[in-house]
Ligand SMILES: Nc1ncnc2c1ncn2[C@@H]1O[C@H](COP(=O)(O)OP(=O)(O)OP(=O)(O)O)[C@@H](O)[C@H]1O
């Protein structure tokens with residue numbers, strides 16, 4: 001459904017950010033993209049909604065080459081919540097920011113009103129409806145980006161560093177939003193340095209380094225590999241590290257309670 005074929009990209013200043021990327025992402029799946037600063041993660045996802053077009057190779061979304069579609073056409077299907085909200089938010093009020101996409105994509109007034117209310121309530125922004133987005137806190141700005149993208153219900157949702165600035169409660173909400181989207185058959189792509197946040201979701205994981213995908217597979221497998229961890233400068237989620245230390249299958253430990261139980265059983269057995 002999303003396909004990169006031999007894609008390379010150079011930014012205007014001559015920095016090569018993607019090197020020969022080959023990738024397929026199927027409908028209804030969850031994919032995480034991880035890797036150190038400057039690895040090319042944001043550059044890669046910006047190719048999916050056509051904000052950037054490949055210098056070499058092709059990107060196809062729903063079978064159509066992104067070079068043959070405008071960003072506006074693609075945005076209806078592919079929503080991106082940017083890494084930096086200040087690059088995304090531009091309206092005078094929280095309400096108008098959330099309504100922008102809804103109006104642009106020609107929804108009826110009734111539907112606009114319903115979706116606006118849903119988005120503002122879900123992301124805890126209803127009390128700010130008449131406030132300028134610029135006056136929101138960092139975490140609130142980020143949630144306004146989610147609200148304005150999700151309100152029009154795109155088929156593919158890309159979240160670039162969604163957990164930055166989010167407290168525990170709102171991180172949990174992001175998790176439930178992702179699970180909800182997946183249950184509706186939507187496709188989600190999350191770029192994140194927050195491996196602890198990603199671990200319970202157990203996504204397919206792409207590891208990027210220096211413009212290339214250096215590993216691709218189930219998160220537990222990909223992050224079990226010492227060489228990948230070293231090359232991409234990653235720190236493993238603690239439950240995975242613990243499983244490795246205990247010589248367990250990496251996915252056995254999905255939460256602390258489970259881990260504690262196993263350790264207790266082992267220590268009793270060892271007496
Ligand atoms: N607009 C731009 N103009 C020029 N160079 C850019 C631009 N955006 C990114 N780059 C460069 O391209 C490379 C990849 O950047 P990108 O933003 O894709 O990395 P990233 O993996 O998202 O990093 P981070 O984890 O810091 O968000 C970096 O070397 C960066 O300096």
Ligand SMILES: [Mg+2]
Pocket residue numbers: 041042043083160
């Ligand atoms: Mg980035």
